[in-house]
Amino acid sequence: MTEHALEPDENRRGFINWLLGTSAAAFVLSVVYPVASYLVPPTVGESTAGTVTLPIKPDDVKPNTGQIFKFGSRPGILIRTSSGDLRAFSAVCTHLNCTVQYRSDLSQIWCACHNGHYDLNGKNVAGPPPRPLDTFVVNVRGTQIVVSKSA
């Protein structure tokens, strides 16, 4: 009888281990979950405006030049071609997000980061960019330039 009392009760031991194990797991989870959620940045409501009036006058954009403008929180690029057309594209390179610029010497849109080239329709023509630039619609209303997302 006395010896039996010293024997560990397998059922009890198993139960205690199970209790400890699940408690430990629950504890770890209750720490990891809030910390992990904390690390994920909250989504900030992005400006959904589809139309922007530029602080640039049509006459200020000389032929064969380009300018960067703000389109919501992202940059856009406004170009006057040598023939006098105004065109606007997203200035975010489709390769790795750099901001493109207009190269007067090539009459092309160019990204300095990895040497990507786009033509004046925003089409990727050389280098690593995988897709054309997003195209915007340009309307000139008197002395104002209004740029909007294409439908």
Added chain:
Amino acid sequence: MEAGEQRHGRLWMWLDQRIGLGELEKLAQKKRIPVHRHSIWYYLGGMTLFLFIIQVSTGILLLLYYRPSAEEAFESVQFLMTEVQFGWLIRSIHSWAANLMIFTLFVHLFSVLLLKAYRPPREVTWFSGMALLGLALGFGFTGYLLPWNELAYFATKVGTEITSAVPGIGRFAGRLLRGGDEVTGATLTRFYGIHVAILPATAGALLGLHLYLVQRHGMSVPPGVEAKDTAPRTMPFVPNFLLRDAVGWLTALAILAALAAFFPAELGKKADPFLSAPAGIKPEWYFMFMFQTLKYLPSHILGIEGEVAGILGFGLGGLFLLLVPILDRRTAQGRPGRLFTWIGIAIILYMLLLTALGYMASATQ
């Protein structure tokens, strides 16, 4: 005890009885370094450690003036460089020592690879070393953004976009890294926290493991030297090897001071999200071989986007390097094998070639 008192005096005895200095002394006296024709490579790890200590010290000093927000970061670094006495020196040393540390780390890595010091039982030493390399590159990447200048801004845009391009978890990881969808002040604050708290804590722990393992297994003797009939000579770590180490460290310090004085760290122009990326934009030199590879890749390879293919390629390359101790069966079994030597040399040549091309290629073509 009596002998110890005679040799070291009463203060030493007092400390010995309380914290066990005698055991440390025995440990230090026991450690010996093999002497053979490749012994020179044993100094690279210690050199990297020395530069890391410099980074921690100068980093702490920079913290006293730096302000981690998009509105103030650039101005605070400008203030540090122009107004604070020796501010330029501290920042320049931090910047140069970072570069030298990455350099000695790479030399350390490739010397260990070519001398096959990763063979059993030192696999975990290699793994922890590779993890430390990853952390060092993380230090470089996050620290580069902190001055919030134009170059740093676009380097971070590209770097985080590369993360986002990883199939599957990429978008989520990119957002997590940037603290949002774009590189903004939120990214700066996040990188600051990573650079001054998360990475140092992790690197400290891993460095402890790495040094403990080096201590535990002793220096690896290259297979070529081991194969000879007689075991190589050895020299005591204290003081013979340590004093030689110190010569290297003092030399490194002198080089650092000269570089910092003659080529102080630049600051450039403040970051502006609504300016085009400047021509001639380049990453830090240790990312150059990857940057240049990305430039050469066509927009599509076998139906996937070129940059995704490139990123997957480098990911697999890194994984391969990490697993070398497991993949190199011949060396693990003690048989001579040339394959991994040639692979190591090929990797070195690839990195050197692409880095050179990166610096020679015209920026505007």
